[in-house]
Amino acid sequence: MKNRHFILLIPLAMFMTVIIVTNAFAGHWTTPISGTTFMHIAGKLTIGGASPQVNDEVGVFDSNGKLIGLHVLTADEINGSFYPDVAINADNPTSTTVDEGATAGESLSIKVWSNGGSREFSGSEISLAPGTDLIAFGYQAPASSALTSSALTFAAGNFYDVNITVNTNYVIPNKTVSLADALRALRISMGIETYNLAIGDDKLDVGPMVDGKPHSDGKVDISDAVVLLSKVVGLVNW
Numbered sequence: 001m002k003n004r005h006f007i008l009l010i011p012l013a014m015f016m017t018v019i020i021v022t023n024a025f026a027g028h029w030t031t032p033i034s035g036t037t038f039m040h041i042a043g044k045l046t047i048g049g050a051s052p053q054v055n056d057e058v059g060v061f062d063s064n065g066k067l068i069g070l071h072v073l074t075a076d077e078i079n080g081s082f083y084p085d086v087a088i089n090a091d092n093p094t095s096t097t098v099d100e101g102a103t104a105g106e107s108l109s110i111k112v113w114s115n116g117g118s119r120e121f122s123g124s125e126i127s128l129a130p131g132t133d134l135i136a137f138g139y140q141a142p143a144s145s146a147l148t149s150s151a152l153t154f155a156a157g158n159f160y161d162v163n164i165t166v167n168t169n170y171v172i173p174n175k176t177v178s179l180a181d182a183l184r185a186l187r188i189s190m191g192i193e194t195y196n197l198a199i200g201d202d203k204l205d206v207g208p209m210v211d212g213k214p215h216s217d218g219k220v221d222i223s224d225a226v227v228l229l230s231k232v233v234g235l236v237n238w
Contacts, residue, residue: 028113028120029059032067035089035100039154041069041162042085042139043131047114047121048168048217051078057113058164060088060152068101068108083134090156102154109151112166117205117218118197121166128152131161168218177203182228189221204228214238 041060045052052073060069069088077084088108089101102108111122127149130141139161146153152162185204187193195201206214207223214227230236 028057028115029067029070032070032089033098033100035068035092037090037092037101037156038069038087039090039102039156040085040087040139040159041152042083042134042159043161043163044133045073045084045112045164045166047112047166053114053116054078055115057115058084058086059111059113060086061109061111062102062154063107064099066099088154090154104155106154107151108154110164112164114166114168114218117168117220118195119202119205119218121168121218124150125167126150127165127167129163129165131163134159134161166218168216177206177228177231179229179232182225182232185220185228186222186225189225195220206231209236212236212238 045056045058047053047056054073054075056073056078058069058071058073059067062068069086071084071086073084091099091101091103109122110126110128111120112126113120128147128151129149130147131139132141135141139159142152142160142162146155147160147162152160181204184193184201188195188201188204195204201220204220204224205216205218207221207225207227208215208217209227217223227236231238
């Protein structure tokens, strides 16, 4: 399996230095086949109005739902010292047996994995917008014909400045919860127990309350324990 590389831009006084380093993968998505021709996107990523966390992942998918670009965030990228850059594979027209990536004009979608919240965001939860921070460093803001709020058009060789916003503030449907759920949320928020999506811990992500309704924010913390306990004792009804 080939290692994929990505470009990081490091401010040095009034200049930027471009460095090629190897990206380490956290493992939510499998590393895509490494191509030889790419389109790059770089820009700001926010999840629920906050900065991303280490090992959060940005995945780019072709029109058939195949992963063709992947980047896992590092500590330097979440503190603002670096801009994460996703290299998106172009398909090799000379290869007839392997689909390496996208073709010119193909519509791409973006998904984000929240490592801390153990949750994947996609579709209407993702908003895309042209960026401006990297224009001076060789990136360009995509034209309106190449970028919508939910999709990006592939063009090999281009370097696009794209901001990705994840909306985690979605309404939770009615759920039956118990005192055990409230206690587990409290223990997770304190670091005593570990969030586990496989056993249904996603139902614990119910805080904060907005207009009397529970809204997920992509993580389990003390606000979730409070909301769950309030429902158990009858202080709120949803």
